[in-house]
Amino acid sequence: MERLFLDRDSRVHRLSPEVKIAAVLLFTVVVVITPREEFTAFAGYAVLIALVTAPARVPAGWLLRRSTIELPFVLLAVLLPIFGHGERVDWLGLSLSVDGLYGAWNIVAKGTLGVLASLLLAATTTMRDLISGLDRLRCPAVITQIMTFMLRYVDVLIDDARRMRIARLARAYDPRFLWQAKAFAVGVGSLFLRSYERGERVYLAMLSRGYTGTMPSVAGRAPAREWAISSALPVAAAGMAVAAAALP
Amino acid sequence: MHIANGIINGPVSAIFIAIAAAGLAVCVWRAKVDLDDRLAPMAGLVAAFIFAVQMLNIQVLPGVSGHLLGGTLAVILVGPWVGALCVATVLLVQALVFADGGLTAIGLNITNMALLGTAAAYLLVALLLRILPRTTGGLGATALIASVVGVVVAAMGFVVEYALGGTTELSLGAIAATMAGTHTLIGVVEGLIAASTVVTVAKVRPDLVYALRAFRAQPIKVPA
Numbered sequence A: 001m002e003r004l005f006l007d008r009d010s011r012v013h014r015l016s017p018e019v020k021i022a023a024v025l026l027f028t029v030v031v032v033i034t035p036r037e038e039f040t041a042f043a044g045y046a047v048l049i050a051l052v053t054a055p056a057r058v059p060a061g062w063l064l065r066r067s068t069i070e071l072p073f074v075l076l077a078v079l080l081p082i083f084g085h086g087e088r089v090d091w092l093g094l095s096l097s098v099d100g101l102y103g104a105w106n107i108v109a110k111g112t113l114g115v116l117a118s119l120l121l122a123a124t125t126t127m128r129d130l131i132s133g134l135d136r137l138r139c140p141a142v143i144t145q146i147m148t149f150m151l152r153y154v155d156v157l158i159d160d161a162r163r164m165r166i167a168r169l170a171r172a173y174d175p176r177f178l179w180q181a182k183a184f185a186v187g188v189g190s191l192f193l194r195s196y197e198r199g200e201r202v203y204l205a206m207l208s209r210g211y212t213g214t215m216p217s218v219a220g221r222a223p224a225r226e227w228a229i230s231s232a233l234p235v236a237a238a239g240m241a242v243a244a245a246a247l248p
Numbered sequence B: 001m002h003i004a005n006g007i008i009n010g011p012v013s014a015i016f017i018a019i020a021a022a023g024l025a026v027c028v029w030r031a032k033v034d035l036d037d038r039l040a041p042m043a044g045l046v047a048a049f050i051f052a053v054q055m056l057n058i059q060v061l062p063g064v065s066g067h068l069l070g071g072t073l074a075v076i077l078v079g080p081w082v083g084a085l086c087v088a089t090v091l092l093v094q095a096l097v098f099a100d101g102g103l104t105a106i107g108l109n110i111t112n113m114a115l116l117g118t119a120a121a122y123l124l125v126a127l128l129l130r131i132l133p134r135t136t137g138g139l140g141a142t143a144l145i146a147s148v149v150g151v152v153v154a155a156m157g158f159v160v161e162y163a164l165g166g167t168t169e170l171s172l173g174a175i176a177a178t179m180a181g182t183h184t185l186i187g188v189v190e191g192l193i194a195a196s197t198v199v200t201v202a203k204v205r206p207d208l209v210y211a212l213r214a215f216r217a218q219p220i221k222v223p224a
Helices: A017-033 A039-053 A060-077 A098-124 A127-136 A141-170 A178-208 A224-246 B010-034 B039-053 B071-078 B080-097 B106-131 B136-165 B172-204 B210-215
Strands: A088-091 A094-097 B057-061 B064-067
Touching: A017 A039, A017 A098, A017 A127, A017 A224, A017 B010, A039 A060, A039 A098, A039 A224, A060 A098, A094 A098, A098 B080, A127 A141, A127 B080, A141 A178, A141 B010, A141 B039, A141 B080, A178 B039, A178 B172, B010 B080, B010 B106, B010 B136, B039 B071, B039 B080, B039 B172, B071 B080, B071 B106, B071 B136, B071 B172, B071 B210, B080 B106, B106 B136, B106 B210, B136 B172
Parallel strands: none
Antiparallel strands: A088 A094, B057 B064
16 A cells, blocks of 8 residues: 555655645645646646655656556547547648647646646655544544545455465466356455454454544644645645736 | 546536535534444445455546446445445545545545445435345345446436536537446446445345345345
8 A cells, every 4th residue: 555655754755744735735726727728837837846856855757657547547638639529720630629639738737737746745645644634634533534444454455365366276266257257256255254354353452452533643733834835835836827827 | 437637627626525525524424323343344444445446447538437436335334324435535545645536526526426326326225125035136136236326326427517517528418328338337347246245245244234234124034
């Protein structure tokens, strides 16, 4: 589960999780409400991302490789100019819809900036910190509790699935064809049960050691200085959006 | 069916964030009653399970993916309120950490998958468990049918949102047909997984199945 986290020591890593979540959230809001024709504003947002990436000591290549997560979204955006309606332009012998071109640009630009911002957050914050950050942003305890268990169980599920697969292979049985679907179905059900009973024991052990539904937090509230530093990202983005809209 | 940033315009996204927040507030309030020592770890496992199956993704439309939702499994195992919260939690983690589904589209995604889809599935489960035979077969059929309907209802939620605030000009009929078609198929696959999981759990630990506790006081008949 920690594959997206980059274990470094940097000023961005040391910021409290709640200020980072708030900054990424507000930045994404500014990006999405920016009209798609404001190309200079989008260029400015990209520069802002780069300015955060450098002090966070996140290699640009690492970030770009992981941003391929959004490729499937982008691939279909390519179809928009071809199948879009309205006025058309000719480009390299292709007749493309102007509205479709803007639509595709809109999806690619806003999608990429949002993905990069989220990846930066994930690269500089552990899951555990993210949950305590959400907790301090007044996210309901039921949700953070489900989240805590979910993150623990994902590893339990993956490990149990691997053990069961090895056990099947060791018995020279490798169900992968459609007519062996029953074996797969039974496997999914028993995987679920095994993981549940494993997790139930852990949960009861936690209860008997005084767990009340929230994890104890070591760090205090984020100091005002951190809020000020991290608010620079959304504030700068909003400034760029306003400047781009005001200039002709 | 995650919607990315910028597919649906700002005002409509904002309205749906308000709708999602209101819906989740009701769920949080009702879930406090349901969430006991047995349900808390189960809710976490259901969320983890949904998280795992949602990793299988296919693209349906630009900026819109199709995948298993897991809402039906959640409502059968942990009930409607905690079930909706499980799906919402998965969506929140995906948007924050895995950049899957836009942060500003979170209201749309939660409304479709966590609220609409699970609500439709739960109503069907409540109805079918009363009229279908009280066997594991009846339970499996319930999970299958509720999955198909739940997934298609969630997909139709996207069509409505697109009609209200789509940022590109695609014909609505084509979108509705594409979404309904792919999601019926997805619903069948999801239904088979949900049915086999629920039936296995009901055979071994019927005490863990919320829907059975709620609708069938006496234990389920298991053929020897």
